[in-house]
Amino acid sequence: MLHKIINLTVRDVRFPTSLEQHGSDAMHSDPDYSAAYVVLDTDCGLKGFGLTFTLGKGTEIVVCAVKALAGLVVGKSLQEIVSNFRGFYRLLTSDGQMRWLGPEKGVIHLATAAVLNAVWDLWARAEGKPLWKLLVDMDPKRIVSCIDFRYITDVLTEDEALDILVKAQEGRQQREDQMLKEGYPAYTTSCAWLGYPDQQLKQLCTDALKSGWTKFKVKVGADLEDDVRRCRLIRQMIGPNNTLRWDVDEAISWVSKLAEVKPLWIEEPTSPDDILGHATIAKALAPLGIGVATGEQCHNRVMFKQLLQASALQFVQIDSCRLGSVNENLAVLLMAHKFQVPVCPHAGGVGLCELVQHLILFDYICVSANLSNRMCEYVDHLHEHFANPVVIQDAHYMPPKDPGYSCEMLESSVKRHQFPEGDVWKLHQNK
Amino acid sequence: MLHKIINLTVRDVRFPTSLEQHGSDAMHSDPDYSAAYVVLDTDCGLKGFGLTFTLGKGTEIVVCAVKALAGLVVGKSLQEIVSNFRGFYRLLTSDGQMRWLGPEKGVIHLATAAVLNAVWDLWARAEGKPLWKLLVDMDPKRIVSCIDFRYITDVLTEDEALDILVKAQEGRQQREDQMLKEGYPAYTTSCAWLGYPDQQLKQLCTDALKSGWTKFKVKVGADLEDDVRRCRLIRQMIGPNNTLRWDVDEAISWVSKLAEVKPLWIEEPTSPDDILGHATIAKALAPLGIGVATGEQCHNRVMFKQLLQASALQFVQIDSCRLGSVNENLAVLLMAHKFQVPVCPHAGGVGLCELVQHLILFDYICVSANLSNRMCEYVDHLHEHFANPVVIQDAHYMPPKDPGYSCEMLESSVKRHQFPEGDVWKLHQNK
Numbered sequence: 001m002l003h004k005i006i007n008l009t010v011r012d013v014r015f016p017t018s019l020e021q022h023g024s025d026a027m028h029s030d031p032d033y034s035a036a037y038v039v040l041d042t043d044c045g046l047k048g049f050g051l052t053f054t055l056g057k058g059t060e061i062v063v064c065a066v067k068a069l070a071g072l073v074v075g076k077s078l079q080e081i082v083s084n085f086r087g088f089y090r091l092l093t094s095d096g097q098m099r100w101l102g103p104e105k106g107v108i109h110l111a112t113a114a115v116l117n118a119v120w121d122l123w124a125r126a127e128g129k130p131l132w133k134l135l136v137d138m139d140p141k142r143i144v145s146c147i148d149f150r151y152i153t154d155v156l157t158e159d160e161a162l163d164i165l166v167k168a169q170e171g172r173q174q175r176e177d178q179m180l181k182e183g184y185p186a187y188t189t190s191c192a193w194l195g196y197p198d199q200q201l202k203q204l205c206t207d208a209l210k211s212g213w214t215k216f217k218v219k220v221g222a223d224l225e226d227d228v229r230r231c232r233l234i235r236q237m238i239g240p241n242n243t244l245r246w247d248v249d250e251a252i253s254w255v256s257k258l259a260e261v262k263p264l265w266i267e268e269p270t271s272p273d274d275i276l277g278h279a280t281i282a283k284a285l286a287p288l289g290i291g292v293a294t295g296e297q298c299h300n301r302v303m304f305k306q307l308l309q310a311s312a313l314q315f316v317q318i319d320s321c322r323l324g325s326v327n328e329n330l331a332v333l334l335m336a337h338k339f340q341v342p343v344c345p346h347a348g349g350v351g352l353c354e355l356v357q358h359l360i361l362f363d364y365i366c367v368s369a370n371l372s373n374r375m376c377e378y379v380d381h382l383h384e385h386f387a388n389p390v391v392i393q394d395a396h397y398m399p400p401k402d403p404g405y406s407c408e409m410l411e412s413s414v415k416r417h418q419f420p421e422g423d424v425w426k427l428h429q430n431k
Numbered sequence: 432m433l434h435k436i437i438n439l440t441v442r443d444v445r446f447p448t449s450l451e452q453h454g455s456d457a458m459h460s461d462p463d464y465s466a467a468y469v470v471l472d473t474d475c476g477l478k479g480f481g482l483t484f485t486l487g488k489g490t491e492i493v494v495c496a497v498k499a500l501a502g503l504v505v506g507k508s509l510q511e512i513v514s515n516f517r518g519f520y521r522l523l524t525s526d527g528q529m530r531w532l533g534p535e536k537g538v539i540h541l542a543t544a545a546v547l548n549a550v551w552d553l554w555a556r557a558e559g560k561p562l563w564k565l566l567v568d569m570d571p572k573r574i575v576s577c578i579d580f581r582y583i584t585d586v587l588t589e590d591e592a593l594d595i596l597v598k599a600q601e602g603r604q605q606r607e608d609q610m611l612k613e614g615y616p617a618y619t620t621s622c623a624w625l626g627y628p629d630q631q632l633k634q635l636c637t638d639a640l641k642s643g644w645t646k647f648k649v650k651v652g653a654d655l656e657d658d659v660r661r662c663r664l665i666r667q668m669i670g671p672n673n674t675l676r677w678d679v680d681e682a683i684s685w686v687s688k689l690a691e692v693k694p695l696w697i698e699e700p701t702s703p704d705d706i707l708g709h710a711t712i713a714k715a716l717a718p719l720g721i722g723v724a725t726g727e728q729c730h731n732r733v734m735f736k737q738l739l740q741a742s743a744l745q746f747v748q749i750d751s752c753r754l755g756s757v758n759e760n761l762a763v764l765l766m767a768h769k770f771q772v773p774v775c776p777h778a779g780g781v782g783l784c785e786l787v788q789h790l791i792l793f794d795y796i797c798v799s800a801n802l803s804n805r806m807c808e809y810v811d812h813l814h815e816h817f818a819n820p821v822v823i824q825d826a827h828y829m830p831p832k833d834p835g836y837s838c839e840m841l842e843s844s845v846k847r848h849q850f851p852e853g854d855v856w857k858l859h860q861n862k
Binding site: 053054060095101104109150277 | 485492495526528529532537540581702704708711730731737
């Protein structure tokens, strides 16, 4: 079967999370977690599902961008695409007219991610495997052939990438078995969004500790005194041996004042574009034992390359929906390995946990072979809308078993939350 | 009069330039020069016109993004906006939901530029001045109040910016008189697009020399042997004392081989996101006397800041439609001055010459006070569609005299070229 792609649909799906202050932080006070949701239809009936994450308003722009890319996908067969996946990646990212809109950044790259995520989902389904297993079983040469090395060869050549993958084959089976048994370690962001009152914060911490969570992220950056108070409160709750992490908007002096509560890292302390700024902050915070983590708004492999070159980060936070899907994330995982910087993925939002778990499982089994200082973000929201939601056991991501990239949303959820015509939004308009 | 903005319209305007290979280079083989074109209506009848430049396909995405921003503009008065222009800039670029789509990059930032260009046009019209003169006459404090200094204070504080502007007041009147008399020096890109055959190239060079042009840009980067041949041909035509400039896609070795034809700079030799890569290339080419120029795809002030910090460029190529309008360009002009790197704007496309001439006039009169190694790109295309087209005399931009930012297009041109319903496009579809 060729799995010829005969149709692409894209929908604007929004969840009214702003009503409950879920997802609130210093830069995003009222997000409605949303997605541009893509479905590929093939001539044999198999479907591919993909998405990119957004925060509500403007999702229609990403939907518009996906439609602009659709003509490059529809009519091609899955085999045609994956037999030259690097070429297909370039086709999407280097169109002579559309690349001006990026290149490889912002709306057009988010749309590229949604489309490519659907292609990877389709590929994994066609092979009858969850995506992480498709990658784990894939020949290293084939993996490397999916990556666009343009603009990163000064740091990682194709041969070096191949070498990393071949070397990491040793012990692969044991690590896969370990993951199937124990899962991949997670940390939680669900307890301490900026908009939550103290009482809710305390209750959520207590509940999380009972469920086995030992690592917590706290949203900060709006008011320093308030931050210190909230962090002390959480540090009291979780005790001295559990790990605390941060999001802040301003940098060195602010974080220095929070050093008493022993955060492991500070997250995206300045403009996500400011590589040299992150490097300065990282250098200043090193003596305090606080690392810099960044990546959820790092828009492509070229930016990650420079963050690594400049020693600007101690934790690489890949995102399954901002980078150009699995293809570009593979490049970042391999570069991070070369620099020996641990990858701790960004997750949460809509579907980010579902998707990124596949990538971090692959990273452990086939690239890093290391769990030290590594964990994957987890947020306990909106999983009920997915056909194959994540499974968390004792604060670990358990490897998905269903074929695909876990991107499929329940059709009933999509219908209810489609913007602006779904029932959920009609209801809000009538209020 | 308050000039309350009561309506915003945006249209997708495309010119079928790909049919004649105008604008062709190594990365953009078939551009249709296009624009998302914005008109603001006010309650007093005055209009503001703005645009951002695109390459054809995908312009509808930028149009969609402008519509998403419209709600932040319509209903406000011009006075309300310009009395806190920094705040308004942040409102557009930091919306809690939409900033995820950038922030300050790609489609959403191009749309921001189009909207803000229209606001600046409206402001200049309300004051009855061409935009450059509005800026030249503006109190330095007022100018500084238009700039968002977030993420650049490590290089340029508000006080430093003010200091630069105050210091440059000396000799301002003479420089303004000089500009009115002589105009601002330009160089031409019209002669040597990649897709032009040799005979056309020769004829265009001959004509240009006759009209007083002494500085030429050559598009290269597709085939090295072909490049060397084309460049020798042009160097033969223009003689040893005229300046030659470059666009290339690959870097050091390629350019080293072109050194014989003595280019002044090589333009955007690698990924526009690769600050450290540009720095490496700049260092390698310095002994050959070739500088690095970049900026037309540099997406915001934070990226320019780092290019300057890293000594990654010897010529700053600002763009009137990719950066966040005048506001963000002011920040870049001031940073470039601090680092003493000359600004040589990117122009061409649709309307880029019309707009950017205002910025470079302001730069000379009120910031740099220097013409050494400075010139503004010029391309002789599509000016006939503008209400106040640029005036070139003896290879110099003559300062515009009509009120506004020279963004207004002829309504008849807009109607004919609207995509896909304009006559020009209906015609192509029927062929």
